[in-house]
Amino acid sequence: MNLNVWVPLAVLGSSLLPGLIIFFLPEDRGALRTALNMTGAAVKVVLVHFMVYRLLVLGQIHEVGFGMGLGFAFVLRVDFLSLMFLSLSSNLWLVTTLYAVGYLEASPNRSRFFGFFSLCVTATTGIAMAGNPLTLFIFYEFLTLVTYPLVVHRETPAALRAGRTYLWYTILGGSLVFVGVVWLQTLAGPLDFTATGVLNALGPEYHSTLQVIFCFLIAGFGVKAALVPLHGWLPVAMVAPAPVSALLHAVAVVKAGAFCIVRTVYDIYGRDFAGELGLLGPLATAATLTILFGSLQAIAQTDLKKRLAYSTVSQVSYITLGTALISTFSTVGAIVHLVHQGIMKITLFFCAGNIAETLELHDIREMKGVARRMPLTAALFSLAALGMIGVPPLAGFVSKWCLGLGGLSAGQGWVIGVLVLSSLLNAVYFLPIIYTLWFEEPDHQWESFRQSRLETPWTLLFPPVFTAMASLLAGLFAAWPWSPLGVARQITLGMGIGP
Amino acid sequence: MPGLALLLPFAGAILLFVLPGRLRSGLGVLAAVLMVCAGAGVAVEVYAQGPIRFTLGGWDVPLGIGISIDGLSVLFLLLTDGIGLVVSVYSRAYFSMPENSAKAALFWPLWFMLWGALNALFCTADIFNTYVLLELISISAAALAALSGSLPSLNAALRYFLVAMAGSLAFLLGVGFLYAQTGVLDMYALSEILPDSPLSAVAFGLICVGLLSKTALFPFHFWLPPAHGNAPAPVSAVLSGLVIKGSFFILLKFWFVVFHGQSGPEQTGWILGILAMAAALWGSYQALIQSRLKLIIAYSSVGQLGYMFLIFPLLSGDIDPAWTLQAWVGCGYQILSHGLAKAALFLAVGSLILTSKTDNIHQLRNIAVCLPMTSFTMGLAGVSLMGLPPSGGFMAKWMFLQAILAGNQWWLALVPVLGGLLTAGYMFRLLSHAFVSEAQAACYGRVASGMEKTALILALSSILIGFRTQEVVFFLQERTLIPALGGGGP
Numbered sequence: 001m002n003l004n005v006w007v008p009l010a011v012l013g014s015s016l017l018p019g020l021i022i023f024f025l026p027e028d029r030g031a032l033r034t035a036l037n038m039t040g041a042a043v044k045v046v047l048v049h050f051m052v053y054r055l056l057v058l059g060q061i062h063e064v065g066f067g068m069g070l071g072f073a074f075v076l077r078v079d080f081l082s083l084m085f086l087s088l089s090s091n092l093w094l095v096t097t098l099y100a101v102g103y104l105e106a107s108p109n110r111s112r113f114f115g116f117f118s119l120c121v122t123a124t125t126g127i128a129m130a131g132n133p134l135t136l137f138i139f140y141e142f143l144t145l146v147t148y149p150l151v152v153h154r155e156t157p158a159a160l161r162a163g164r165t166y167l168w169y170t171i172l173g174g175s176l177v178f179v180g181v182v183w184l185q186t187l188a189g190p191l192d193f194t195a196t197g198v199l200n201a202l203g204p205e206y207h208s209t210l211q212v213i214f215c216f217l218i219a220g221f222g223v224k225a226a227l228v229p230l231h232g233w234l235p236v237a238m239v240a241p242a243p244v245s246a247l248l249h250a251v252a253v254v255k256a257g258a259f260c261i262v263r264t265v266y267d268i269y270g271r272d273f274a275g276e277l278g279l280l281g282p283l284a285t286a287a288t289l290t291i292l293f294g295s296l297q298a299i300a301q302t303d304l305k306k307r308l309a310y311s312t313v314s315q316v317s318y319i320t321l322g323t324a325l326i327s328t329f330s331t332v333g334a335i336v337h338l339v340h341q342g343i344m345k346i347t348l349f350f351c352a353g354n355i356a357e358t359l360e361l362h363d364i365r366e367m368k369g370v371a372r373r374m375p376l377t378a379a380l381f382s383l384a385a386l387g388m389i390g391v392p393p394l395a396g397f398v399s400k401w402c403l404g405l406g407g408l409s410a411g412q413g414w415v416i417g418v419l420v421l422s423s424l425l426n427a428v429y430f431l432p433i434i435y436t437l438w439f440e441e442p443d444h445q446w447e448s449f450r451q452s453r454l455e456t457p458w459t460l461l462f463p464p465v466f467t468a469m470a471s472l473l474a475g476l477f478a479a480w481p482w483s484p485l486g487v488a489r490q491i492t493l494g495m496g497i498g499p
Numbered sequence: 500m501p502g503l504a505l506l507l508p509f510a511g512a513i514l515l516f517v518l519p520g521r522l523r524s525g526l527g528v529l530a531a532v533l534m535v536c537a538g539a540g541v542a543v544e545v546y547a548q549g550p551i552r553f554t555l556g557g558w559d560v561p562l563g564i565g566i567s568i569d570g571l572s573v574l575f576l577l578l579t580d581g582i583g584l585v586v587s588v589y590s591r592a593y594f595s596m597p598e599n600s601a602k603a604a605l606f607w608p609l610w611f612m613l614w615g616a617l618n619a620l621f622c623t624a625d626i627f628n629t630y631v632l633l634e635l636i637s638i639s640a641a642a643l644a645a646l647s648g649s650l651p652s653l654n655a656a657l658r659y660f661l662v663a664m665a666g667s668l669a670f671l672l673g674v675g676f677l678y679a680q681t682g683v684l685d686m687y688a689l690s691e692i693l694p695d696s697p698l699s700a701v702a703f704g705l706i707c708v709g710l711l712s713k714t715a716l717f718p719f720h721f722w723l724p725p726a727h728g729n730a731p732a733p734v735s736a737v738l739s740g741l742v743i744k745g746s747f748f749i750l751l752k753f754w755f756v757v758f759h760g761q762s763g764p765e766q767t768g769w770i771l772g773i774l775a776m777a778a779a780l781w782g783s784y785q786a787l788i789q790s791r792l793k794l795i796i797a798y799s800s801v802g803q804l805g806y807m808f809l810i811f812p813l814l815s816g817d818i819d820p821a822w823t824l825q826a827w828v829g830c831g832y833q834i835l836s837h838g839l840a841k842a843a844l845f846l847a848v849g850s851l852i853l854t855s856k857t858d859n860i861h862q863l864r865n866i867a868v869c870l871p872m873t874s875f876t877m878g879l880a881g882v883s884l885m886g887l888p889p890s891g892g893f894m895a896k897w898m899f900l901q902a903i904l905a906g907n908q909w910w911l912a913l914v915p916v917l918g919g920l921l922t923a924g925y926m927f928r929l930l931s932h933a934f935v936s937e938a939q940a941a942c943y944g945r946v947a948s949g950m951e952k953t954a955l956i957l958a959l960s961s962i963l964i965g966f967r968t969q970e971v972v973f974f975l976q977e978r979t980l981i982p983a984l985g986g987g988g989p
Contacts, residue, residue: 068967070825109867112867112871138889144887148927160935175920182901
């Protein structure tokens with residue numbers, strides 16, 4: 001049995017199969033559904049880390065492909081860049097599934113929800129493992145399709161409107177990517193991500209065409225990565241249930257967009273060639289604008305989930321910014337922020353979901369003194385928020401440090417200014433929440449609500465504890481070679497641009 | 500085997516006409532199964548041994564009727580037999596429901612007559628025989644369209660019939676001009692000896708206009724939405740999925756075989772390009788603003804037809820021969836995936852209308868909860884129509900867009916890209932109404948689960964054909980008797 005072929009397929013199958021089975025389960029088979037979900041999630045985590053081990057320690061590349069003739073090839077290839085995104089999505093799927101089981105207890109249409117939830121992660125891992133632009137596009141569109149039913153899950157008019165907005169943005173983005181991918185293929189044939197030099201070799205007469213194609217691809221991927229002005233769908237999609245928001249923001253959709261931008265720059269064009277074509281400057285500008293605009297918008301929101309959504313708009317663009325700078329540090333920063341932003345943002349959404357589910361509070365102004373009723377949730381929220389601001393030794397600080405170093409070594413000192421300004425803005429919109437949670441007098445007494453020893457069911461409490469601890473440890477032990485930062489450095493080494 | 504495939508449906512039609520009612524539906528399904536076996540046998544023979552050519556009754560070509568079954572015919576035959584079987588199974592349940600049972604006696608013979616005529620059309624190499632079969636198709640299709648007996652459906656069927664007749668007349672006149680010039684009726688013989696004369700050009704124009712009006716390409720599409728939108732569900736599925744493909748197939752044959760190398764096709768390809776674009780945009784736009792379920796789907800056919808016609812402008816421009824095959828594969832995939840997805844959609848909507856008793860999307864409630872399988876079917880069919888991966892529709896768009904970009908005909912790219920966006924617009928509009936829920940509105944009636952499953956099978960097939968291209972490419976590249984492709988078999 002050839003592990004290099006079967007393991008990537010098994011990673012896809014570990015969520016695809018449970019998803020398909022769950023669709024056909026009756027609503028009342030909750031235990032079986034949870035068992036299927038959790039088994040699939042656990043198997044996926046094990047398989048993914050088995051591949052991480054084989055790649056980083058044994059240097060084994062996993063690859064499987066099916067050619068269908070006429071240059072149409074479906075290729076899965078687990079390379080260094082895939083690893084971080086794969087590991088992030090498999091781990092966070094596990095905790096989010098647990099959270100969703102608790103969150104959606106006794107709500108209708110759970111089979112449909114968990115079915116699409118599993119397919120969503122299948123699409124994400126597919127994006128991570130895609131070995132050529134065509135495969136990437138296939139999973140990218142698949143992701144759009146399977147997230148739509150999750151966004152409209154509540155079936156309220158607001159949810160349906162949000163779903164419509166989401167679709168218009170993503171379908172439009174998808175067709176831009178489609179044109180870009182087909183165009184690349186007619187110019188250069190099936191372009192595996194390993195063959196980075198091909199576009200470079202096309203000759204200068206193709207350069208303007210390549211610039212146009214780059215714009216198509218970035219605009220298409222930028223929709224999911226919520227690059228301003230393509231971010232409009234993200235705050236609207238907040239009507240979805242909390243686990244969906246958590247997944248959309250931290251793992252699946254937004255990250256997929258950012259990851260695809262990284263792929264485009266590094267593995268389709270090649271970073272240096274993209275720089276020669278003069279494409280990285282505009283990309284960095286777009287990322288900077290998004291970072292600042294998202295933070296400014298976040299300040300104006302009073303709905304907690306909306307504020308977090310605009311915060312995502314801003315934070316995800318750190319990844320794009322890091323990608324657009326020609327420096328090893330910024331690459332490390334971009335890759336590590338993929339994970340750091342994921343674990344911190346998912347913690348924030350879990351906590352927001354807990355507050356909404358337990359106390360039915362959505363507006364920040366109503367959350368006075370929530371910490372007295374839900375101390376643990378408030379503590380975890382504060383930890384993740386401080387991490388987002390970039391307070392050492394939390395994970396967010398590590399990302400920002402790398403990006404800053406990257407900016408300096410790329411000779412782009414203004415990046416430091418952007419980071420400082422953005423951190424200030426982060427503080428402006430996160431610190432008041434922390435203050436409200438901990439220090440303001442509550443309007444009413446919480447104690448009468450309390451039913452059990454825990455402040456909320458353990459399935460809702462354990463996931464944020466886990467992810468918050470992860471964001472603390474990722475910052476504290478950043479120097480350890482198997483921390484996210486350490487792995488990101490190994491990845492950049494493996495990509496051949498490391499120090 | 501090919502002879503059996505041609506004769507079986509007609510024998511079935513006669514038997515079904517004379518047989519008493521209670522045996523009818525069972526025999527219909529049995530005949531349908533036999534048809535699929537015969538069709539598969541023909542496909543295997545062509546795959547293994549190359550195109551089949553023979554003459555009916557052993558009379559040689561100037562006298563006898565030539566039959567030619569090549570790779571392109573096989574694709575159409577397999578599509579027809581596949582959809583035919585599924586529609587027959589669906590119809591068995593559909594026409595056993597009390598409100599529809601009175602129509603069964605008329606439906607079965609007409610349906611097999613139509614099926615037989617379609618199968619024969621894909622196999623004939625004789626242009627007069629083509630005319631006869633086109634007439635047979637028009638008559639049985641128009642009769643089927645009138646089957647529900649309501650006033651709008653009679654109106655629509657009459658309009659359809661008149662347009663089809665006018666189209667047939669134009670076609671016949673063109674055939675007459677060709678015969679007068681050459682004295683030959685065989686397509687392949689004509690292709691070799693037809694002079695590039697003004698008379699040939701007139702014949703070309705007449706034949707094209709006749710076939711375009713039967714295929715309902717914009718601006719000849721006006722008869723299609725009412726005719727397809729008012730027929731019973733299985734009939735709509737057949738009309739949209741198969742019947743318009745029949746005249747399209749003949750157009751391909753005339754364009755790329757009979758008139759190959761003539762000035763007609765080379766100089767008028769761009770006109771069809773403009774019409775294709777207008778069809779894709781106008782049809783999809785109309786689908787976006789309709790509020791009746793079946794009209795949405797019928798207008799969607801008008802739009803999707805536009806994609807198929809891309810092959811004419813693509814191949815009449817100065818395309819690099821290396822990309823010819825892409826255009827053909829795109830066209831083949833569009834035919835297959837649209838046929839399957841559209842038939843699935845009409846069957847699914849048929850079940851939906853039977854349960855919810857309404858054809859208006861604004862009155863749909865709780866569809867996703869009451870009919871999960873049918874909603875899923877509509878979703879899958881939508882994926883294929885939108886051309887999202889992985890599906891047959893995606894392969895079609897992918898191949899077409901490659902040929903378009905490689906052939907530097909940028910303006911044509913609007914068809915798959917904008918058309919795809921509009922398609923997504925109306926499909927998701929339809930689907931989002933399925934998600935509207937209302938606690939009070941309970942599920943109304945139920946349909947036989949077989950009806951829901953058959954639609955799902957079609958929708959799944961329209962997705963699954965996107966996973967394997969080798970056979971489609973092989974049939975088109977190695978087994979198709981079209982000069983531009985040069986596949987004559989071993």
